[in-house]
Amino acid sequence: MKIGIVTDSTSDLPEDLIEKFGVEVVPTLLIIEGKEYADGKGISRETFYAQLPGMKVFPTTAAPSLGEFSACYRHLFERGYDHILSIHAAAQLTTTVNIARQAAMDFPGQVTVVDSGSLSLGAGFQVLAAAEVAEKGLQAALEAVRWVQERLRVYAALDTMKNLRRSGRVPGAVAALGGLLSIKPVIELASGVVKALGAVRTTEQANERLSSLLRSCAPLERLAILHTGAETRARAFLKRMMEEMGRSLPRDILMLNVTPVIGTHLGANGLGFAAVQSLLAA
Amino acid sequence: MVLESPDIQKRLEKFRKAPMDGQALKRLVEAGLTWLRTNQQTVNALNVFPVPDGDTGTNMVLTMQSAYNEVSNLGHRNIGEMAAAVSQGALMGARGNSGVILSQLWRGFSRGLQGKEVLDGPSLVKAFAEARDTAYKGVVRPVEGTILTVAKDVAAAAEAGFQFTQDPIELLERVVKAADESVQRTPELLPVLKQAGVVDSGGKGLFFILEGMLRHIYGLPLDTPLVSVQPLSAMNLESAMEEVEEGQDFEVVVDFYPQGELDLQSFYGRLEEMGTSIQVGEGDGMYRMHIHVPLENRYRPIDYIMELGTITKVAMENLVAQMDEIDQRTRGDKLELANIEPGQIAVVTVSPGPGLSRIFASLGVAAIVEGGQTMNPSTQEILAAFENLPTDKVIILPNNKNIVMAANQAKEVTVKEVIVVPSRTVPQGLAAMLALDPNGELEAVAKKMNKSLTLVKSGEVTIATRSVEIDGVNVEKGQVIALLDGKLVCSAASAEEAVLCLLEKADAAQQELITLFYGEDLTITEANRIADKVREVYPRQEIEVQDGGQPHYLFIISVE
Numbered sequence: 001m002k003i004g005i006v007t008d009s010t011s012d013l014p015e016d017l018i019e020k021f022g023v024e025v026v027p028t029l030l031i032i033e034g035k036e037y038a039d040g041k042g043i044s045r046e047t048f049y050a051q052l053p054g055m056k057v058f059p060t061t062a063a064p065s066l067g068e069f070s071a072c073y074r075h076l077f078e079r080g081y082d083h084i085l086s087i088h089a090a091a092q093l094t095t096t097v098n099i100a101r102q103a104a105m106d107f108p109g110q111v112t113v114v115d116s117g118s119l120s121l122g123a124g125f126q127v128l129a130a131a132e133v134a135e136k137g138l139q140a141a142l143e144a145v146r147w148v149q150e151r152l153r154v155y156a157a158l159d160t161m162k163n164l165r166r167s168g169r170v171p172g173a174v175a176a177l178g179g180l181l182s183i184k185p186v187i188e189l190a191s192g193v194v195k196a197l198g199a200v201r202t203t204e205q206a207n208e209r210l211s212s213l214l215r216s217c218a219p220l221e222r223l224a225i226l227h228t229g230a231e232t233r234a235r236a237f238l239k240r241m242m243e244e245m246g247r248s249l250p251r252d253i254l255m256l257n258v259t260p261v262i263g264t265h266l267g268a269n270g271l272g273f274a275a276v277q278s279l280l281a282a
Numbered sequence: 283m284v285l286e287s288p289d290i291q292k293r294l295e296k297f298r299k300a301p302m303d304g305q306a307l308k309r310l311v312e313a314g315l316t317w318l319r320t321n322q323q324t325v326n327a328l329n330v331f332p333v334p335d336g337d338t339g340t341n342m343v344l345t346m347q348s349a350y351n352e353v354s355n356l357g358h359r360n361i362g363e364m365a366a367a368v369s370q371g372a373l374m375g376a377r378g379n380s381g382v383i384l385s386q387l388w389r390g391f392s393r394g395l396q397g398k399e400v401l402d403g404p405s406l407v408k409a410f411a412e413a414r415d416t417a418y419k420g421v422v423r424p425v426e427g428t429i430l431t432v433a434k435d436v437a438a439a440a441e442a443g444f445q446f447t448q449d450p451i452e453l454l455e456r457v458v459k460a461a462d463e464s465v466q467r468t469p470e471l472l473p474v475l476k477q478a479g480v481v482d483s484g485g486k487g488l489f490f491i492l493e494g495m496l497r498h499i500y501g502l503p504l505d506t507p508l509v510s511v512q513p514l515s516a517m518n519l520e521s522a523m524e525e526v527e528e529g530q531d532f533e534v535v536v537d538f539y540p541q542g543e544l545d546l547q548s549f550y551g552r553l554e555e556m557g558t559s560i561q562v563g564e565g566d567g568m569y570r571m572h573i574h575v576p577l578e579n580r581y582r583p584i585d586y587i588m589e590l591g592t593i594t595k596v597a598m599e600n601l602v603a604q605m606d607e608i609d610q611r612t613r614g615d616k617l618e619l620a621n622i623e624p625g626q627i628a629v630v631t632v633s634p635g636p637g638l639s640r641i642f643a644s645l646g647v648a649a650i651v652e653g654g655q656t657m658n659p660s661t662q663e664i665l666a667a668f669e670n671l672p673t674d675k676v677i678i679l680p681n682n683k684n685i686v687m688a689a690n691q692a693k694e695v696t697v698k699e700v701i702v703v704p705s706r707t708v709p710q711g712l713a714a715m716l717a718l719d720p721n722g723e724l725e726a727v728a729k730k731m732n733k734s735l736t737l738v739k740s741g742e743v744t745i746a747t748r749s750v751e752i753d754g755v756n757v758e759k760g761q762v763i764a765l766l767d768g769k770l771v772c773s774a775a776s777a778e779e780a781v782l783c784l785l786e787k788a789d790a791a792q793q794e795l796i797t798l799f800y801g802e803d804l805t806i807t808e809a810n811r812i813a814d815k816v817r818e819v820y821p822r823q824e825i826e827v828q829d830g831g832q833p834h835y836l837f838i839i840s841v842e
Contacts, residue, residue, distance in 0.1 A: 180641045181641055197719065200716055201713070204842075
């Protein structure tokens with residue numbers, strides 16, 4: 001049985017891995033001042049994050065359409081795949097999973113849709129794990145996804161509360177945080193829920209919190225350093241963590257500018273990570 | 283002492299005949315309180331730092347007042363029971379570190395009298411010893427040259443005296459003498475006292491309480507202070523919020539040069555006919571008189587002093603109007619405090635200003651106790667703030683080093699699970715709030731909050747209440763001074779200068795964020811003007827300006 005793997009562009013998989021594992025990516029939409037950008041095309045992430053703090057109109061996002069999913073699935077079946085595993089961003093945060101499920105109804109018993117409960121490489125790692133074992137069949141792929149989900153930890157320190165508040169996609173308790181004082185929230189994304197772990201007031205303090213969170217996750221099987229237009233900071237953070245944690249970090253560490261579709265809700269200059277703990281830690 | 287006076291001898295006879303029971307103890311407590319209150323300003327003036335902070339004399343008076351209120355209507359004849367009630371009242375009313383230690387002295391004292399019907403020599407010796415032990419145990423790192431040392435010397439004097447007499451009154455005489463001498467020795471034990479040229483204020487307060495008891499036994503008056511003139515620099519007129527007594531609406535301060543020698547005895551005597559809160563200071567031949575008088579008496583001190591010499595300056599303030607203004611300001615709009623559910627962690631914080639209260643509320647504080655540098659809340663007030671919250675898990679942020687002990691005491695007297703995170707400044711308290719997870723495990727959360735106390739440097743900018751040299755900084759009364767993490771670092775001619783000096787000492791150029799919480803004495807325009815100056819000097823740092831609303835402190839500053 002030949003298993004095809006589908007995800008959407010909020011999984012943030014780098015181009016080379018998409019190609020290597022033949023993953024199909026359905027684009028999500030980014031709308032800046034009325035202009036639509038299929039995620040990843042038309043505006044570089046660097047440019048986007050440089051402009052984000054000054055944007056007068058808050059950029060909005062849109063999930064892929066039902067038609068796009070249907071077309072994607074049909075295309076794969078035409079190419080000889082027997083079953084499709086479709087892994088997407090957390091249902092609590094986007095409607096993407098629901099749209100995928102509706103599209104799947106046209107292919108009864110042939111498409112398995114999975115809610116990753118995460119975002120960016122938090123979802124991306126699940127896609128990768130599934131793709132790595134897809135040859136062994138659907139059960140193996142689903143087990144790989146569950147394995148990652150159980151050991152996944154996603155944290156971020158945002159530079160501002162502004163975007164998170166405006167996005168309206170976080171619980172009131174998180175959005176209310178700070179209020180008068182300018183603060184930098186430290187958040188956790190787990191099982192589709194954004195939770196505030198507290199807040200700090202400076203970048204230095206944020207880095208401190210993230211580093212202790214990362215240390216608490218060790219040892220790690222997979223790690224991605226995620227940022228929103230803060231590459232210098234991300235590199236410095238990674239360098240420091242490699243010095244401090246050495247062997248308890250995985251050999252291949254991804255670092256990337258998070259997709260603007262997510263980043264617009266987080267704000268620029270944020271730093272975070274998605275990590276999968278190894279069996280030892282769990 | 284004036285023991286030879288026949289009146290006193292007669293009175294002593296009477297005292298020796300009557301049993302020293304619970305009622306006698308009650309009268310002694312009242313006498314200690316009254317005498318301490320009479321000498322409150324003297325104790326307050328013994329402030330090491332020239333900053334308006336919780337005055338020791340006031341804190342001790344309020345603590346004693348609470349102790350006396352607890353027993354004023356009690357009919358117990360049993361001295362053990364009466365002492366236990368005094369101890370309970372002191373505990374609940376304890377304010378400031380000195381008040382808390384005083385309440386612990388009472389706790390130990392009452393333990394020494396447990397089960398006793400009347401006071402005798404051995405039980406008095408035991409009570410002073412227990413008082414000393416309990417007070418020492420209540421302080422994490424006891425410092426000598428403080429009220430603790432005086433309590434220790436008092437206990438030693440009682441023990442030593444017991445070889446010569448078993449009479450409680452004679453023992454008390456020895457104790458009062460020992461307390462007096464012990465207070466005089468405090469500068470030798472504690473260098474900061476010597477540097478500031480003062481004796482320890484808490485120790486002095488304890489002395490007045492004991493001396494008041496003895497004066498009561500002797501039948502000496504308790505409501506008139508010993509005639510005294512303080513050095514002008516020690517007069518503490520602007521410090522703290524003045525207490526306004528009913529009917530004493532005006533504060534009058536007169537500077538004058540008397541013609542010839544000033545007869546202090548009659549000077550005080552005449553002033554006492556006019557008003558209360560009398561203080562007289564002298565420096566280079568100039569005298570300063572301070573008094574609170576009712577409206578109709580407001581010109582009398584001036585007319586009277588004109589007869590005595592040349593007046594150089596008169597200042598008059600309407601205290602009632604001032605208090606009204608303060609009330610108005612503190613009322614403000616209602617705070618949106620966090621709604622805590624059973625099982626969650628509730629944070630209780632002490633806030634010195636309405637603006638700061640709003641900020642604390644926005645960070646998820648469940649209850650706020652008003653207070654701070656100049657008004658230290660009592661154990662009871664802190665307790666009342668969280669007793670009715672619907673959770674058993676409480677974290678207290680005192681935000682002031684002088685409130686930490688009262689907070690710890692509130693923890694002792696509640697059945698709730700309480701942890702005090704000992705924040706010593708407002709910026710520390712704010713930093714701790716950011717680490718709060720109301721759904722977390724109490725100890726782990728408190729540990730995290732504790733750790734975050736070190737994330738910020740705290741600055742305070744205020745007006746010097748007197749001239750002094752301390753920590754190598756020369757301060758003239760009235761200058762703007764800056765403290766960094768509780769240490770005096772700058773004196774300056776203006777708020778702006780003090781802020782910039784403070785930031786330099788705090789190494790702000792190496793930090794990211796400077797937050798200026800401006801006090802009630804500054805307008806937002808003035809605060810912003812100073813903030814702009816700070817921005818010029820620190821272009822790489824983020825500068826945030828917030829309305830703190832705190833009294834006396836022009837700025838509270840966090841640097842991180």
